[in-house]
Amino acid sequence: MDKSRFENLPLEWVRAFEVAARLGSFTAAAHETGLTQSAISQRIGKLEKRLETQLFLRQARQIALTVEGEAWLPHVRSALESLRESSEGLFGISRKRLTISASSSIIELWLLPRLKRLREEIDAQLSFRTMVLSGEAAQESGTIQIRYGTGDWPVTYKLPLYSETLAPVAAPRVAGSTERWTDLPRIALVGPRPGWHEWSARFGIPSTPLPDLRFDTFAAALSAARAGFGVALASLPLCSSDLETGRLVRVSQDSLPHHETYWLLASKDAVSRQQWNLLEQGLKAISG
Numbered sequence: 001m002d003k004s005r006f007e008n009l010p011l012e013w014v015r016a017f018e019v020a021a022r023l024g025s026f027t028a029a030a031h032e033t034g035l036t037q038s039a040i041s042q043r044i045g046k047l048e049k050r051l052e053t054q055l056f057l058r059q060a061r062q063i064a065l066t067v068e069g070e071a072w073l074p075h076v077r078s079a080l081e082s083l084r085e086s087s088e089g090l091f092g093i094s095r096k097r098l099t100i101s102a103s104s105s106i107i108e109l110w111l112l113p114r115l116k117r118l119r120e121e122i123d124a125q126l127s128f129r130t131m132v133l134s135g136e137a138a139q140e141s142g143t144i145q146i147r148y149g150t151g152d153w154p155v156t157y158k159l160p161l162y163s164e165t166l167a168p169v170a171a172p173r174v175a176g177s178t179e180r181w182t183d184l185p186r187i188a189l190v191g192p193r194p195g196w197h198e199w200s201a202r203f204g205i206p207s208t209p210l211p212d213l214r215f216d217t218f219a220a221a222l223s224a225a226r227a228g229f230g231v232a233l234a235s236l237p238l239c240s241s242d243l244e245t246g247r248l249v250r251v252s253q254d255s256l257p258h259h260e261t262y263w264l265l266a267s268k269d270a271v272s273r274q275q276w277n278l279l280e281q282g283l284k285a286i287s288g
Contacts, residue, residue, distance in 0.1 A: 005050050016043040017055060018076050021065055085273060097125040098271065098279075102146035104130050105218035106262055109238040110161065111146075114286045121282030124275070144266045144279075148192050150259065157266040157276045162237040162287060164261040166194060169239060169248040170231045181251035185230030186211040189221045194258055199233055203254050222248075 020029040020040060030037040048055050055069035065073065102111065107128055111118070119126065129143065151158055174184060186196055188211035200207045213229055215221040222239055225232035226247050234248075236255065242248040264283065266276060 005052065009047070009050065010043075013043045013047040013050075014076055015080065016040050017047055017069075018073070018080055020044060020056070020063065021069065021073050021076075024063065026063060097127060098122075098144060098275070099127045099129060099142065100144045100146065101129040101131045102262075103148075103217065105238065106146050106161075108219050109222070109241075110262070113241055117286045118282055121285055122275075122278045124278075142269050144264065144270050146262050146264055148260060148262050151263050153263070153265055155265045156268050157264075157271065157280075159264045159280055159283060161262045161264060161283065164193070164258040165236045166199070166233055166256040166258060167236055167254065168199070168231045168251050169234045169243070170225055170251050171228045172246065172249050174228050174230065175249050175251045181231060182206060183209070184251070185209060185213070187221050187224050187230045187232040188214040189218060189233070190214060190216045191218070192260060193218075193235065194233075194256060196233060199256060202256055203252075 016029065016033070016035075016039075019032055020026055023029050023032065026040045026044075027037050029035075029040045033040070044055065053068045054066050055072070057064045057066055100111070107130065111128070115126075131145070131147075146161070147153070151160060168181065170181070170184060175181060178184060182205050186209060188195060196211065197207065199205070211230075213224055215224065218235065218238060221232050222234060222242065224230070225234070226242065231251060236243070239248055243250065264279070266279075271279065
């Protein structure tokens with residue numbers, strides 16, 4: 001066997017193969033790499049000639065990997081990832097500015113109380129951008145996101161911030177105004193968390209009185225509870241400061257765990273692996 005043909009394979013040929021295989025299209029590969037479709041095709045053609053192996057089945061409107069191409073692809077991906085990580089670790093400069101996009105509630109109630117310690121844990125300037133929530137917010141390139149859900153987003157890096165648990169809370173003067181907290185006015189929150197309907201079904205309490213105040217942010221609903229407008233079904237991790245200071249009190253010792261929570265999400269464009277490791281260590285250190 002002539003082993004010389006496997007030596008010094010041009011990296012641009014191998015990269016063209018990986019991108020085309022991942023995207024399933026020479027045209028899409030050209031778009032991602034900034035090359036022309038013919039340049040991608042030529043590089044893969046030269047690679048196949050050097051390897052003396054056909055890597056793609058070329059059809060009229062699509063391409064498909066051959067058996068040989070399918071077998072080689074995971075090795076190519078592993079090698080390119082190893083090259084990227086080693087280059088980043090040895091020569092990369094940590095980003096000095098990180099942009100975090102999150103809802104106003106998570107910025108105000110979770111990040112700001114921990115900001116001093118977070119800045120001590122990571123060596124970077126932090127910029128915060130209030131996320132305008134929609135049915136399915138898109139991942140912004142170069143931006144770290146904090147989103148509520150199950151964690152099943154297709155991103156490189158992700159970390160849950162805390163375990164979600166809900167319980168009813170109210171201002172002390174409101175909680176002490178009656179022996180039956182279930183008679184108190186209820187504050188509703190529009191969003192992904194379970195609401196009063198789920199709480200009533202779980203613990204067998206009356207579904208009335210119906211809430212006459214509704215908010216679209218958790219921070220606003222919590223402010224209404226502090227102001228004495230009624231009982232809010234609150235995320236305990238997000239209102240821990242209010243409970244510790246006595247601005248709010250739990251009116252029931254029952255609690256409702258929830259399988260969704262806030263996740264920190266980032267792509268390779270937003271953070272380096274080294275920077276993510278610092279973020280992850282820092283957030284774990286301050287999550288208590």
